[in-house]
Amino acid sequence: MTSEGSVQCLALAYVADNISEGKRVSAIGVLTGVGTAAIVCGTLATRFLSTAQTFQVAAFVAMAAVVYMRLFLKDTNRINDALVQPMLKSGSDVTKSDEESSKKIQVFKRISSMGELICLLSSSGTFSRAAFVAFFNSLAEGGLHASLLYFFKAQFHFNKDQFADLMLIVNIGGTFSQLLLMPTFAPIIGEEKLLSIGLFAGFLNMLLNSIAWSVWVPYAVAGFYVFTSVATPSLRSIVSKQVGPMEQGMAQGCISGVSSFANIISPLIYSPLAALFLSDRAPFHFPGFSVMCIGLAWMMAFIASTMIKAAPHSSRGKISIKDCTVA
Template identity: 35%
Template sequence: MTRWWDSARDLRPLVHLLLPLCFHWVAEEMTVSVLVDVTTEALCPGENTCSEAIYLNGLQQTIVGIFKMVMLPILGQLSDEHGRKPLLLITVSTTIVPFTLLAINESRSFVYAYYVLRTISYIISQGSIFCIAVAYVADIVDNRKRVAVFSWITGLFSTSHVVGNLLARFLPEEYIFQVSIALLIFCPVYMAIFLVETVKSTPKVDQHSSYLSKALTVVQERYKTMKYAVNIVFNTPTLRGISVVSFFYELGMSGISTVLLYYLKAAFGFDKNQLSEILSMVGVGSIVSQLVVLPLANPLVGEKVILCTGLLASIAYALLYGFAWAPWVPYLSASFGVIFILVKPSTYAVISKGSRSRDQGKAQTFIAGVQSIASLLSPLAMTPLTTWFLSTNAPFDCKGFSIICASLCMVISLCFACSLKLESPPDDVDNLEAPLVS
């Protein structure tokens, strides 16, 4: 129990980071189950199945994945060179306007406008908030304690999701977006006032250069940045291995998350309340596993065993959803979230352990960029496949066939995870990286 309380005490310097992020995660999660009903009603009034909404979600995820491949490494580099705080302020603020539109009106045109602005918001914020926060933690917390602290952070993330889903379950639908917007505004305001910067900004040079010269310099430095990040990952066996594991895991899991709620609504007629219950089940169990089980288990078995166990649970999670034969089966499947949620903190820990302290932001966001490649590819198969098997033209009766196919990606991820080698690089090598913006 000493380790458990020690990891909790290590969070004290991170209060001003984690408190606003918890409010941000609550605000985003409380809208998830409601959005299924809002978009379905706006685009396909009076119907349970809405192929247009499924395709829009798939298109959104594909576009986001394309641009995130470039955006995430850039944001990581900027946070390494110019500070975590300004990047966090930018990324957490992007969600406010899209939800404001739905708070004003839930008509078809406003839903389309929401999708456009939310896509831009996702490009900037999805994945980058967590990666920059993890880099912030790495600036403060000793390498030996990071796994436990990462587990606490992802546990708080799950707690926020539970709170968000409970609010969605019990708040009247007309108040959900208003409450969400208030919480989203609180987050950047609190950070701007209380969050302490951990990175010294690189001083700007050559202030009298022409705009063309500055533009060329930015392009050159961007190329050098990307090349450096690629070298870090591919020349480090641990980072190279975890990038492959993350790619296939995200390929399967992001494909499932894109269509899951629409699949449950179409296959079993689940409404906002039942979807909130499903999401809450995952969150409640994952709180215990991340706040208690992972800090206690990691010193005994290590990150690799926890990662493989989580991947194995994610396979069972996907197969149960895919073969669900009754409305209670999705609830059983959701219970595996208690275990597969450990994939994320163990992945962050492996990346952090395999990176030099000065390259934490670059490594975390580059591998997040690899995951974004998977997240843009998965809807290309999952969206039409799900729509096909939910329709009356399906070749055979298996509404969750696309989710079964996605589980194969997690099987591949598990195979690579079993052969993963964990090594810590020396931290005394000169950093050849140049700032992105001079």
């Protein structure tokens, strides 16, 4: 679990560092879709494997991923943005560039300080709003695990098989959306609009679930996840376009840290809230109130997403770690 967040963060940074901005949102969508498809395959595999075999297969797949990475993924070592470099350099320019490159390599070998992370968050309005969106989006996603399934069990007596079926529907819809719909529509309407659409779909999903009147309603509104699943990869693409190639890992790590913090506090908020409104001590009768609050978190993220502007196409408008380096 310690490495789970860092693996996703580094994978996103690697894709952003090797894919041009025009194709980046599609590439990140495909990467996220492959991960969602893996969740579907893992969920299906657990139905045919024992508990011990499940852990053994998981360990084998993890080792295979490490071997694949070492054999086929080349490390990126781009110091400057290739789009702004001249094709021909004089001898003195090459020497000077090599000296600057060696200095920059030394800078990036050290761990970024908290002050630099705060500076990175505050150096761009778009990046700050993206972090705000990431916080409330992760707060809502954490609430799904903290109270939504608990609500379904109390309201409709869901068992583990029904939970598994519901998760399969959600993940299959997410896989379809991220692998097919997102690469198709993202270049046309832009990731900013896709982000807003995904967050608003999440709000509608929770709104209908909070007032669900029959057992079939959760299955029907699970289709909204086709749109909700594009929110996170769209947000990651927006963040990647705010920084240069050398800041991709730091930027993605910063957003992952914000999301992880939201996932930590989410159960502390939604679990007691769900327990209260599903009990006889509720201040008013609304069993789905905690689910509605999850939707409100998505609405907060949606409002902030409407204020995110398109990323600058030139490197001059991008955030640089040099502006945040503490002497």
